Amino acid sequence: MSALAHVPIGSGQSASPPPAARSGRYRLLPYLLLLPGAAWLVLFFAVPLVQLAAASLYDPTGSISTGYVLTWAFDNYPTALRAYWPQFARSFLYAGIALVLALLMGYPLAYAIAQKAGRWKNLLLVCVIAPMFTSFLVRTLAWKTILSDNGWLVGLLRDVHLLGPDGRLLATPIAVVLGLTYNFLPFLVLPLYASLERLDYRLLEASSDLYASPLKTFRRVTLPLSMPGLIAGTLLFFIPATGDYINAELLGTPNEYMIGNVIDSAFLVRLDYPQGAALSFLLMSTILAVVFVYLRRAGTEEVL
Amino acid sequence: MARETPAGDLRLANLTKTFGAFTAVDDLSLTVPQGSFFALLGASGCGKTTTLRMVAGLEEPTSGQVLLGDRDIARLRPYKRPVNTVFQSYALFPHLDIFENVAFGLRRRGIRSVDGQVRQMLSLVQLDGYERRRPAQLSGGQQQRVALARALINHPQVLLLDEPLGALDLKLRRQMQIELKRIQTEVGITFVHVTHDQEEAMTMADTVAVMNAGRIDQLGAPAEIYEFPATAFVANFLGQSNLIACDVSGGSGDDLLVTAHGARFSVPAGRSRTDNGPVFLGVRPEKLHLVGAAVQVPGGSQHLEGVVTDASYVGVSTQYLLRTGWGTELSVFVANSGAQQRFAVGERAVAYWDPQHAFLLGRDADEPDRTTPVLDEPVGASS
Numbered sequence: 001m002s003a004l005a006h007v008p009i010g011s012g013q014s015a016s017p018p019p020a021a022r023s024g025r026y027r028l029l030p031y032l033l034l035l036p037g038a039a040w041l042v043l044f045f046a047v048p049l050v051q052l053a054a055a056s057l058y059d060p061t062g063s064i065s066t067g068y069v070l071t072w073a074f075d076n077y078p079t080a081l082r083a084y085w086p087q088f089a090r091s092f093l094y095a096g097i098a099l100v101l102a103l104l105m106g107y108p109l110a111y112a113i114a115q116k117a118g119r120w121k122n123l124l125l126v127c128v129i130a131p132m133f134t135s136f137l138v139r140t141l142a143w144k145t146i147l148s149d150n151g152w153l154v155g156l157l158r159d160v161h162l163l164g165p166d167g168r169l170l171a172t173p174i175a176v177v178l179g180l181t182y183n184f185l186p187f188l189v190l191p192l193y194a195s196l197e198r199l200d201y202r203l204l205e206a207s208s209d210l211y212a213s214p215l216k217t218f219r220r221v222t223l224p225l226s227m228p229g230l231i232a233g234t235l236l237f238f239i240p241a242t243g244d245y246i247n248a249e250l251l252g253t254p255n256e257y258m259i260g261n262v263i264d265s266a267f268l269v270r271l272d273y274p275q276g277a278a279l280s281f282l283l284m285s286t287i288l289a290v291v292f293v294y295l296r297r298a299g300t301e302e303v304l
Numbered sequence: 305m306a307r308e309t310p311a312g313d314l315r316l317a318n319l320t321k322t323f324g325a326f327t328a329v330d331d332l333s334l335t336v337p338q339g340s341f342f343a344l345l346g347a348s349g350c351g352k353t354t355t356l357r358m359v360a361g362l363e364e365p366t367s368g369q370v371l372l373g374d375r376d377i378a379r380l381r382p383y384k385r386p387v388n389t390v391f392q393s394y395a396l397f398p399h400l401d402i403f404e405n406v407a408f409g410l411r412r413r414g415i416r417s418v419d420g421q422v423r424q425m426l427s428l429v430q431l432d433g434y435e436r437r438r439p440a441q442l443s444g445g446q447q448q449r450v451a452l453a454r455a456l457i458n459h460p461q462v463l464l465l466d467e468p469l470g471a472l473d474l475k476l477r478r479q480m481q482i483e484l485k486r487i488q489t490e491v492g493i494t495f496v497h498v499t500h501d502q503e504e505a506m507t508m509a510d511t512v513a514v515m516n517a518g519r520i521d522q523l524g525a526p527a528e529i530y531e532f533p534a535t536a537f538v539a540n541f542l543g544q545s546n547l548i549a550c551d552v553s554g555g556s557g558d559d560l561l562v563t564a565h566g567a568r569f570s571v572p573a574g575r576s577r578t579d580n581g582p583v584f585l586g587v588r589p590e591k592l593h594l595v596g597a598a599v600q601v602p603g604g605s606q607h608l609e610g611v612v613t614d615a616s617y618v619g620v621s622t623q624y625l626l627r628t629g630w631g632t633e634l635s636v637f638v639a640n641s642g643a644q645q646r647f648a649v650g651e652r653a654v655a656y657w658d659p660q661h662a663f664l665l666g667r668d669a670d671e672p673d674r675t676t677p678v679l680d681e682p683v684g685a686s687s
Contacts, residue, residue, distance in 0.1 A: 205362050206395035208382040210409035210454065220412070224399045 056277035064271050076278040084262050084279065091258040091283070092290075094173065094248075095241040098180035099188075102237055105181075106188040110229075111222075113189075114196035125193070128186050140179055140250045147175050147251065176256045179247035187236035195229025196222075231298050239287055259283055312373025313338050314359070314462050314494060319368035319378075321354050328354040330518035332368070336462070336511070341488050341495045343509030345502060347541065351518040352498045356464050359496065360389045372461055383412075388455035389464040392471070394447045396439035402426070402450055403435035409458040425453040428487065445476045452484075456491060465497040469504065481507050502542045506530070514538045530588075532663050534577060536674060539586050539665065546592070546634045547584040547674040549667060555579070560664060565630040569606050569662070576664035584665040584674070589635035591661040594624065594653045596645060607656035610634065612647045622646070626655050632673040 054070055060079070062068035081088065113124045131139055146153055147169040154170075157163040169175050199222065207217040223230075245260030254261075259279060266276030314336040321329040329351040336342040344352040357363035359370055361382030370378040377385050388409065396405050404411075406425055407418040426432055429449035439447055448468060455463055465484075469477045485508050488495045499505050505512045506526035513523040514537070522534035533539035536547055550562035550569070559570040562585055569585055576583075601607045613633060614625035617640075624636040624647060636655055638644050647653050 200393075200395070202391060202393055202395040203397060205382070206389070206391060206397070207408070207412075209360055209362070209387075209389045210458070211383045211412040212408075213381075213383055216412055220408075221397060221399075 052277045058274040060274045076274050080275050080278045087259045101181045102188050110189045110192035171253045175251040179251045180241045184237045184241045188233040191232035192229040195226040315371040317369040320366045322366045340510045343497045343505035343512045345505040346515035350515045352515045356498045386461040388460040390451045390468045392467040394451040406454045425457045429453045462494045545586045547586045550585045552580050571664050578666045582667040582669045584667045586663045590637040592636040592655045601656040605656040
């Protein structure tokens with residue numbers, strides 16, 4: 001007992017016993033386990049990525065029928081950006097507005113499910129995930145019905161004069177942003193929920209005991225402790241939302257098209273592979289840059 | 305240490321808390337004098353933590369008042385009360401370092417220069433140099449002291465301690481008991497300490513309130529409660545007692561006469577909680593002495609004969625079980641001072657006691673003798 005008394009309690013990670021000499025078979029095991037996933041990634045991610053990078057530098061005058069030549073045409077990039085910068089900017093704008101809306105709805109939702117729902121917790125979580133059981137396309141088409149000119153929502157908004165007599169929601173930026181918000185909301189809520197669920201309510205009590213009003217407690221305790229989930233959630237929301245083209249396609253018009261629509265048409269309609277590839281790379285690198293700055297600003301060394 | 309807020313005792317008046325049909329705290333009234341070290345002692349589920357949480361504001365009373373001086377704070381939000389808590393789990397903020405944990409209360413009240421106070425407080429709890437550590441990097445005892453510093457730095461009118469030593473091992477707990485007492489004397493703040501550990505309560509507190517089923521069974525100085533318990537629950541929760549079921553058969557002068565299983569005993573009236581009906585005659589095991597025959601019993605003592613059924617040598621004392629004529633086994637602790645006769649199992653012996661050390665408690669008519677078995681704690685536990 002006296003020997004035990006000197007062992008500090010909760011002194012962080014206890015040193016694991018030194019690994020006994022392992023046979024070669026066990027040393028290789030982690031790599032064997034890694035193999036299927038790694039092979040999949042190399043074949044279907046790394047190789048196509050290199051291929052896409054090459055395609056973005058093809059001679060732009062080539063075509064599918066005449067064939068493409070790799071001429072290191074770096075000009076493809078500025079050319080594509082000059083032609084499509086409005087769609088590019090729009091992608092980030094729509095995704096950004098949708099993110100703000102999703103945060104305003106998602107944070108209270110995640111908090112309520114994690115801390116206040118009690119026995120309803122699991123049911124509410126299923127409700128958050130349930131829409132994912134149907135296809136993305138079907139859900140977006142359903143929004144088309146909800147927002148349609150003859151729908152009850154537009155009728156209601158016209159009645160209360162929030163919309164003019166000829167006002168509409170479908171085929172407007174509002175519809176696209178609403179669609180983005182709805183479709184990617186679960187990606188924000190789930191990681192946030194995971195973070196908030198681990199939040200110890202006793203810390204909130206302690207904060208309240210130490211003169212922090214509910215607002216101060218949120219700012220000083222709840223928010224910092226939910227940061228990992230908040231960061232993961234915003235990234236999981238923002239990245240696919242920026243590259244999305246279904247919502248603009250189904251709920252908007254060409255005036256609302258985002259960069260995803262342009263890439264889609266470059267590859268499938270105009271068959272301009274170099275331009276499609278160049279735009280893809282531009283989008284990817286811009287998102288990476290935004291994410292990098294964001295993580296730096298959010299100051300969580302754990303994530304980077 | 306300067307106090308910014310006006311002085312005052314903490315008074316609970318008819319405090320009640322019910323959860324559905326369950327009454328956790330039942331019409332509780334008590335006064336904690338300013339500057340005292342007060343212990344709320346009770347088994348788990350007796351309502352002591354609920355009482356503490358009502359003082360802290362973390363639980364709203366169903367009815368009753370919590371008065372600090374003349375001010376009823378029962379309905380104030382916790383962050384508006386001049387009261388701070390040391391939580392059982394410590395509840396240190398994992399995302400803040402030790403300095404910021406301790407400074408938390410000051411900063412929330414808008415105090416800008418906290419440096420001096422934080423350092424002073426960390427040195428009071430002997431954690432100088434730990435400012436930049438995170439709570440997870442500290443041992444349990446150190447975390448406990450951070451929790452204490454974080455509460456004390458606000459100079460609350462009342463400091464609430466919710467089983468603060470429960471998570472520490474025995475040796476550290478003893479050390480922290482002494483430490484807490486020292487700090488309380490130094491800062492002079494009212495401490496209300498909730499614990500289920502009777503030894504802890506007696507070691508530290510000026511006044512102990514023994515809680516049972518949402519009510520206070522007895523309140524007083526530790527020695528007072530131990531020497532003259534008010535109820536059978538207290539008699540056995542605070543230490544152990546031999547309680548023999550008796551009936552009051554009359555009085556003689558300043559003494560009450562009781563009979564149990566045909567034997568007659570007398571108890572001073574001043575040591576009686578009741579003077580009629582069914583009673584318990586109580587004697588603490590260490591107040592019983594053993595001799596070989598009734599002729600050796602000193603004059604003025606009461607005695608009982610029996611057979612030794614168990615003798616456990618535990619170092620500082622030998623703990624005997626003595627079976628009486630009617631089958632009840634009494635606990636007898638005999639100090640190993642070297643002067644006493646040793647008894648073997650099976651030997652006949654006579655237990656005697658000074659009537660001034662006995663006490664009479666009220667008893668329900670059908671309640672039998674209550675004696676607790678010897679050896680309810682491991683050998684050498686008090687080292």
